[in-house]
Amino acid sequence: MYDIATDHAPAIGAAILLLLFLWVFFGGLRLVARRGASWATRAVDAFDRTSALTKLAAVLMLLSGTIHLALVPGHEGITGILFVIDGLGFIGLGLAVFITNWWRRPAIVWLTTTIAAYLVWVVAGWETPDQVGIACKLIELVALGMVLRLNGGIGGAWPRRLWRATAFPLAVSVTTLGIWIGGLAHPDALHAHAGALLQPVGAVATPEQRAAAARLLADTKASLTRYQDLAAAIAAGYKAGPVSNADPLLHFQNQANARAILDPNRPQALVYARTATGLRLVGAMYQMPAVGQWGPDPGGPLTQWHQHEGICFSPLGIEFSFETPFWTCPVGSTSITTPPMLHVWIIDNGKNGPFAADLDKTVQHELTGRS
DSSP, X not given: OOSOOGGGHHHHHHHHHHHHHHHHHHHHHHHHHHXXXXXXXXXXXXXXXXXXXXXXXXXXXXXXXXXXXXXXXXXXXXXXXXXXXXXXXXXXXXXXXTTXXXXXXXXXXXXXXXXXXXXXXXXXXSSOOOHHHHHHHHHHHHHHHHHHHXXXXXXXXHHHHHHHHHHHHHHHHXXXXXXXXXXXXXXXXXXXXXXXXXXXXXXXXXXXXXXHHHHXXXXXXXXXXXXXXXXXXXXXXXXXXXXOTTXXXXXXXXXXXXXXXXXXXXXXXXXXXEETTEEEEEEEEEEOSXXXXXXXXXXXXXXXXXXXXXXXXXXTSSOEEEOOTTSOOOTTOEEEOOOOEXXXXXXXXXXXXXXXXXXXXXXHHHHHSOO
């Protein structure tokens, strides 16, 4: 969600080329008009009579159409066909702005349908949201807001005034929520829980890697025996990290271990679960010193590190959340990216296994009563 898919990258170049083409085209059109060509003069007059808001709406629809057509090679089947139809439709509406008076309502329907279809595809898991797709939806949302404004003034009956006042904010909220849900619910092969970026590893662990993973698990369990009592962990320098009341797991971090590299005797954090009888030690978290610095993976695909992106952290350090698909945080919070981390669960972690990025939901519910 916070990255650019490889097969979507050509759309960026196509959008830039379109803007350059429009600049050259209209510059050339004015030059031809100054030389006395009547058709060019009529075209320039029609363009000049169009309001700035209308021109911008037209350019945004042309941009969306171009992006959709540029994405066709990366999409097969019905999705590719719909992209062709959608792209041609947006280009047609963008041109219709300057030659017709009836384009506004069709544009509203086309923009709304396109945004809704994208949300269906994302929530269903048929399309993985990335920054190109999200930027395209942002373009369409802005265009929709402009066309809604152009389609009527501030008068009319109160239901119509209410609709005009709420339609655009509602569309933005629903789109943001839909992309958020789809992106987090259907991560791709290199993403895990909460959009975490996974370390690239081999597909199958070798016998040597399986043995190394087993040693890491055994060494971690042996080291953590001394921290079953939270008081011992605090005495050793572990302090509670960012706390959210909604989080059933608590991470206690030790800054003295910040430079250690996958050392079972010096884990960067201890993970405790909130249970009915108090805090219970369930695992350790190893963390690398710097963002983007992947750690050693002795177990290959069994010990895969992950890195959280787009985390919104409050200055007081008591709450955190995740950025919206448009890379925005709540007012008063700051976006951060964590260094790569590896969890080692010292309890039975169900189907997820001892090195999973998160605790198995069933296990977590049995421990804490929350999922």
